[in-house]
Amino acid sequence: MVDRTPHANPAQLYANAEHEYRTWHETVINDPDYPVLHLAPPVGRLNDPNGLFYDKGIYHAFYQYAPTHPEHQVFWRHATSTDLLHWQDDKSAIDPVDWYDKRGCYSGSAFIAPDGTYEFYYTGNVKDENEVRSSYQCLVTSDDECETFVKQHDVNPLIMSQPEGYTAHFRDPKVWEEDGKYYALLGAQHDDLTGAILKYSSDDRRNWTFDGEITFDKPFEQHMGYMWECPAVARMTDTATGQVRDVLIFSPQGMDAAGNRFANLYQCGYVVGELNGTHFTLDSEFIELDAGFEFYAPQPFYNIEGENGEITIGAWCGLSDQDMHPSWENHWLHCLTLPRIFTLTNGRIVQRPADQINDELTLNATEFIDGEVAAIKDQRVFRVSGTVDVSNGPVSLELHDQAGKTMYVTFAEKSVVMDRSGNRYLAAGKTRTADLSAKAERTFDLIVDSSVVEIFIDGGETTFTARCYFNDDSRTLKFTNEFSQDASSQVSDLKFAALQK
Template sequence: MAEDLMEAAAARIEASRAAQDPDRPLVHLAPPVGRLNDPNGLLLHEGRFHAFYQFSPLHPRKLVYWGHASTSDLLHWSDHGPALAPDRWYDSHGVYSGSAVHTGEEIALFYTGNVRDEQGGRSAHQCMATTSNLTDFRKHPKNPVVDPLPDGYTAHVRDPQVWRTSEGIYRMLLGAQRSDETGCALLLSSPDLLTWRFDGELGFPDADGRFDQFGYMWECPNLVRVPDETTGELHDVFIFCPQGIAAPGEGFQNVFACGYLVGRLEGTQLRRTGDFHELDRGFEFYAPQVVARDEPGPATLLAWVGNAGEDQQPSLEHEWVHLLSCARDLALRDGRLVQRPHLPFEAGTELAPQVVGGDPHPLAPLEGSRSFLLDLELDTSAATGWSLVIGSPSSQVRLDFHGCQLTVDRSATRYPHGDRRVVSLPSTPRPRLRLAHDRSVTELFLDDGALSFTMRSYLDPEAGGVTLQADGQLQLLGGRANRLD
């Protein structure tokens, strides 16, 4: 008798020990059991955010489902169990990444079905499931819904993003690999979500060929329209993960790159593109996706706080691994994305203005806290350097600011993948810093979201709080501290 994969997942969730883990975050989405990776099918529907995600409840068994959770405030998540299981011939080895789109009558979920044969070969199928209530999900009887693509591409074609244009036509964006093992993105169109026409590769006619051979595979592509805060002009931002690129500048130190281009989409051409910019400078950040909305609002993004091949974490002792970032609202400033965390920094305790000298200065409202939000406005003009330390002397994450450099040091944590990173910063005597620390994950935002830095940060369970220290005098002009625990 065929295995009931939904029943097997339910049994693992029922027996899960994840809730007992002192490292489990309070306000970041984590799986009820097993492994989480890419966010999928993100949408805001009738005032509630829904996140589907790559979910392996039987981990380390490699069977990928779609998990499902929802929230009304992007802080407190309700788990709804798996939505889709790999139980058809066209997705037998994994319900892989995809997106959601509102049709007006129902919600369609698009994903890549992964299939492997006994010889190790693979095939990928673009599939659709539908739901009218976000509780019951039905795979379409005509799956796979995308006919075979023209020659010239390998089986590495995946991660469909689908949206509806103002003319009522649906478009699909796919990450792909050409037969010569170079990466690209493909565009398709459909009047009804079932009959898809191949329109061609996403082109960059104004980029002087810079992206013609840019890595060997492009994953998790997203196109999103974002306004410039200064001019009000709308731009199309192409977010994607090109695997195998050489670092085009400072950064790009993770297993695979994750970044964006800004331009204007005309047909299949992204015109007026500039440089490829890294989206987040932290140790763990990949596979971002923008939330599909059924109401006006800012572009909102979540990402996987992880890297390929880096699953050996302390969380595995409690039978779960990985989580999603906090939600970030996107805007453009001077041609660059800014990411503003969708978190209640304005709540909590107001910090009085004060001067911090050479002695460590603990922030009293956060003493002992392992889950908090911190918003600081500083005057550093009388300091040659300053530091912010999360945790204790023996178990800590250090953020050291000297001149125009930030050094992030997590060598005194329990996380084994990378310990130190240096980031160049603009020179400003009055920096604004926002920090979200949630037990085993830390997200830093500087200059009103112009720079973000995301990382796992496994401190000892008794290591909490935040300390400021300065070489010279550091003026704390104000801020707020919001405990979440």
């Protein structure tokens, strides 16, 4: 029997959330580790991006929000931006107070109805007194451009339970329209504790039919874990071949490391091929999206489509079960990545930061002084790009504070290594390595925003995302060779930008 008892004390839930905000918000936003250009919570814990969309000149981002962390009460929080870089915190949009979501409003997506109403599809999480989970797929709407949000109690839950053969780890609806019909992908887990993606269809976005599990024409080379989260599919034109291909993005939990790949606790990546109904014909193996430490649950923005089907995505710069960050001393955790543009080229995703970064951090030629990039000195938010000659050996880009070498990125002919051994957060590891095709030169575009580092290598063929907590306010950057000698002569086309204070 379904327990239709709502949250026991919503008033106390709201009061606790408001108390945390009033007590800690000023401390949070004045923390030197708090990013300027990355969306971060006003207090408490942020995780997956949800309901990303664009309409009428405004970018909307929602995210999983736990204001009373470590208490697990998960809301959807709303923020807006006109440029994908400066975000205005709004309010909590979906609250975990009803019988079908009282243990958390989990991830989902946005859709704009034909009449202009904003629709938000999400997973309601419920656990009984024995911690047995139930998952419900639900709907919230806004007919006033996100001034108010209304749960559609007359139709919720849209999907009452998972199909037979799957556990209650059944979540993260991603809804889209194609040829006049509506579809949804959901992450799932088989009864045998392996991951899956399920597809549903609807004529009215209220009544949903289970079409089946996404199947593949051949097995994956590696073990794909015990749960697949946050699925999305995008139809893109390969800029090199002209072929139209489907790109299926998802986040498997429980994958084993394969050499230097899949080194994080949880993974995210994609496959390229063709989706027909529920069958996916593979052109590729599962490809990791980011070689760094913190990158998970990427979601495309709805209602943004660039040339050749380019998509703009936001991702979580964090991972579940890795909350021991220094920022919690000031009562906030995690942020989103900078929005990125994905392009399909030669069967692989190539990434770049959203183009608006070029207006905010406009790169200009700079030079070395005594072996250092002098313009960077003590900047909190900055960007550096260039070309590194690695034909005579590896070259390291080193970020220093007064305590010493905080983080460095080593470019070599067949690899790139990120090492953050000198920063204040090591719980998720010190180093990550990407094994690459041989090149005599490597290009890079490095963005540092307080405690967030993103680097795009070789035009975005490889990326690393990481949290890097500096030890003080000092910042210097230099290049060294494998003998710790000055290697500035091996760097060309050096450019720099800093956020104007």
